[in-house]
Amino acid sequence: MSSDSFSSLPISAAQIANLDSMGYKKMTPVQAQSLPQIIRGKDLIAKAKTGSGKTAAFGVGLLNNINPRFFGVQALVLCPTRELADQVGKELRKLARFTPNIKLVLLCGGKPLGPQIGSLEHGAHIVVGTPGRIQDHLRKGTLKLDGLKTLVLDEADRMLDMGFSEVMTDIISQTPKTRQTLLFSATYPDSIEQMSRSIQRNPVRVTVESEHQSAVIEQLFYEVKKHERNNCLLALFEHYRPETTVVFCHTKKQCDEVAEFLRDHQIEALAIHGDLDQRDRDQVLVRFANNSCSVLVATDVAARGLDIKSLQAVINYELPRDPEVYVHRIGRTGRAGEKGIALSIFSASEEVRVNAISDYQKKPCICDVPESLDRDPGFSLQSPMVTIQLDAGRKNKVRPGDILGALTGDAGLSGSQIGKIDIFDMSSYVAVERTALRQALNYLAQGKVKGRTIRARKLR
Ligand code: AMP
Numbered sequence: 482m483s484s485d486s487f488s489s490l491p492i493s494a495a496q497i498a499n500l501d502s503m504g505y506k507k508m509t510p511v512q513a514q515s516l517p518q519i520i521r522g523k524d525l526i527a528k529a530k531t532g533s534g535k536t537a538a539f540g541v542g543l544l545n546n547i548n549p550r551f552f553g554v555q556a557l558v559l560c561p562t563r564e565l566a567d568q569v570g571k572e573l574r575k576l577a578r579f580t581p582n583i584k585l586v587l588l589c590g591g592k593p594l595g596p597q598i599g600s601l602e603h604g605a606h607i608v609v610g611t612p613g614r615i616q617d618h619l620r621k622g623t624l625k626l627d628g629l630k631t632l633v634l635d636e637a638d639r640m641l642d643m644g645f646s647e648v649m650t651d652i653i654s655q656t657p658k659t660r661q662t663l664l665f666s667a668t669y670p671d672s673i674e675q676m677s678r679s680i681q682r683n684p685v686r687v688t689v690e691s692e693h694q695s696a697v698i699e700q701l702f703y704e705v706k707k708h709e710r711n712n713c714l715l716a717l718f719e720h721y722r723p724e725t726t727v728v729f730c731h732t733k734k735q736c737d738e739v740a741e742f743l744r745d746h747q748i749e750a751l752a753i754h755g756d757l758d759q760r761d762r763d764q765v766l767v768r769f770a771n772n773s774c775s776v777l778v779a780t781d782v783a784a785r786g787l788d789i790k791s792l793q794a795v796i797n798y799e800l801p802r803d804p805e806v807y808v809h810r811i812g813r814t815g816r817a818g819e820k821g822i823a824l825s826i827f828s829a830s831e832e833v834r835v836n837a838i839s840d841y842q843k844k845p846c847i848c849d850v851p852e853s854l855d856r857d858p859g860f861s862l863q864s865p866m867v868t869i870q871l872d873a874g875r876k877n878k879v880r881p882g883d884i885l886g887a888l889t890g891d892a893g894l895s896g897s898q899i900g901k902i903d904i905f906d907m908s909s910y911v912a913v914e915r916t917a918l919r920q921a922l923n924y925l926a927q928g929k930v931k932g933r934t935i936r937a938r939k940l941r
Contacts, residue, residue, distance in 0.1 A: 485513045491520060492545050499579035500541070509534030512541070514687045515663075520545055522661055524684040526677050530667040530812055533689055535635070536569055539663050540576040543607070543631040546661070549582045552604035553628035557656070559612055559649065561639040562785055563589040564766060569635060570609045583607065588624070590614045591759045598623045612640060612648040619655055629656045637666040638673055639785050646672070653680055668805040698815040700823045702835055702848045707828050711742050713851040714798060717824050718748055718776075718862060720854035723794035728778045729810050730798045739798055740778040747861035750776035753783045763905065764870075764940060771901035771912035773866040773940070781806060784813070797825035800834040804841035807834075866900050866912040869921060872936040874907045883931045884911050892924030910940070 485508045487500050508516065511529040518525055519542030529535040543556040558573075560566040570587045577583040586600045588610030594617070601623050608615070608624065618624035632653065634640065640649060662681045666673050677684060705713045714728070728743075730736045733754040740752035751774045753765045762783075768774040777784075781801070792814045801807050807825075814821025827835055839846045873879045881902040888894045888911070900912030913921045918939060925937035 487541075490516055490541075492541065493579065495579040496541065496544070496576075499576070500537075503575055505537065509538075511535050511687065511689045512538045514689070515539075515685075516542060518685045518687075519543075519661075519663060524662045524664075524681040525687060526664045526666070526673075526681065526684040527687040527689070528667070528669055529665055529687070529689050530809060531636075532812060535665050536572045537576060539631075539633045539635070539665065540569075540573050542663070543633065544573070544577055544580075544583070546630050547583060547606050549580060549606065551628065552606075554605055554608050554624065554626055555628060556607045556631040556633070557615070557626060557629055557652075558607070558609040558633040558635055559615065559640065559652070560609065560635045561611070561643055561645070563591060563611060565636060565785065566609050566611055573607060573609065577607075585609065588614045588618060594618075594621075612645040612652060615652055616648050619652065626652075626656045629660050631661045631663065632656055633663045633665070635665050636785065637664050637676065638668045638670060639782070641670075641672050641676070643782065646676075649676075667809050668803075698811055698821045698823050700811065700825070700847065702825045702827060702846050703851050704832075704848055705826055705828055705851060709851065710798065710826055710828070711739075713826050714739070714743070714796065715746055715748075716851045716854040716856055717796060717826075718743075719857045719860040721794060721822060721824065722860075722862075723822065724775060725772075725792050726776045726794040726796060727784060727792060727810075727813060728776060728796045728798050729784065729801075730778060730780060731801075733780060735798070736778045736780060736783075740776075743776060743778070748776060749774060749863050750778055752778045754780045755783060764868075764910070767901075767903045767910045768868050768940060771866060771868060771903070771910070773864045773868040773900075773912050775862050775864045781810070784810075792821065794822045794824060797823070797827075800825055800827050800831050800838070802834060802837075804834075804838045807838050808841065863915070865915060867915050867918050868910050868912050868940040869918070869925070869937050870940050871909045871911070871925070871930065872907070873930070873933070874905045874909050876906050877931075877933075879904060879909055879931060879935075884909060887928065887930045888913070888921055888924070891928050892921055894921060 487497050511533045515525055515527055515538045547555050558569055560569055566589050573585055584605045585607040586605040588597050588608055590611050590613050664677055703713055730739055733756050736752040736754045740750040743750035751765045769777045795811050795814045811823035835846050884902050888899055889896055894917050898914040898917040903910045
């Protein structure tokens with residue numbers, strides 16, 4: 482039994498079998514380093530980012546501590562964004578399958594309070610949510626944390642960046658002092674150290690080096706004059722031809738401008754940043770995740786919590802000042818052993834940032850010039866799928882099977898032409914192959930889903 486086997490842990494055989502059924506054959510480094518300590522009840526501060534397996538690290542730990550017979554909130558996971566909370570909730574639900582009767586409630590902003598209150602009244606063992614909404618429930622008295630055993634702060638650095646410090650302090654003050662506190666953060670600025678000192682007791686420190694990741698990421702830096710940035714960006718697409726890319730920008734305005742510039746040059750791109758309303762944000766995320774958008778232009782904050790499985794390239798339209806932010810950005814490509822490419826554009830005045838990255842990674846940055854790139858004037862980039870929006874959702878009792886059934890049944894599409902289906906409260910989204918779009922829309926214009934006519938249109 483090796484030390485990175487889940488069976489080396491004092492957890493139930495049912496959970497080990499469940500992990501096995503999820504395809505988790507051995508622990509990732511962050512799990513191997515933190516789980517034994519978490520199970521011993523220690524506080525923990527871990528430097529780990531998305532992709533490291535951190536969710537299962539705290540998930541297996543907190544589940545081991547839950548008593549299903551006690552109907553009170555025993556574990557609370559605070560996340561910076563709704564997307565991350567959704568992701569964490571999904572993973573915890575799978576991890577909890579080994580035992581019946583564990584209830585998990587998601588409490589995020591942007592959703593009506595009523596149903597959340599209803600779910601809490603039925604008794605929840607685990608709450609996952611965003612700080613603002615958790616605080617709302619505490620104020621209303623609809624959530625009580627006096628029986629809490631485990632508190633998890635996920636992406637704590639980002640929660641501080643987003644201005645949640647006071648809200649978090651307020652929430653934590655309403656939990657028992659005897660709780661176990663697990664803090665996960667991609668970076669360790671002073672503010673995180675301070676926070677750890679004020680809320681944790683002798684935490685065990687775990688750092689998972691990102692070496693194994695950066696080894697499979699090819700990193701290249703392109704020096705340009707200030708006015709050549711857009712042209713270089715285009716040259717990078719023409720030369721490397723990545724099918725899925727996130728382009729990182731500093732500001733919201735820059736995101737919009739860069740996305741528009743790419744679209745003007747036959748590269749389908751969408752911008753995502755904090756100014757989008759929730760609905761637009763949902764739509765952009767749905768389209769990127771279901772392969773009907775190949776390029777996302779994002780700010781650091783907006784890109785947090787994206788559930789990106791295989792990103793071929795990350796492009797830094799501008800380099801961040803902080804080398805840790807750079808490493809975090811490029812960690813989104815080259816996941817799961819796949820090769821990724823990280824391309825960065827910089828001007829002479831930003832050379833200090835390149836040097837800081839080189840010092841931080843303890844290896845030289847390979848610099849090149851855009852003139853070395855092979856260009857293709859006829860280049861265009863279109864996603865293989867397109868998204869159809871249907872004006873009916875969870876509230877209308879629409880399920881993925883209904884949409885799949887309608888499209889593969891009467892509409893005559895084959896299952897392989899249909900991609901991801903996402904159901905929201907009032908609307909649903911289905912990805913279909915571009916070539917099948919007409920056929921799908923023609924059917925939906927006349928036919929029925931679940932016996933009803935539902936309005937459908939292509940998202941653009
Ligand atoms: P996370 O860092 O929590 O976002 O997890 C990254 C991905 O790794 C998720 O898709 C998990 O399902 C997966 N994962 C987590 N732990 C393991 C494991 N021990 N073996 C294989 N995959 C894992």
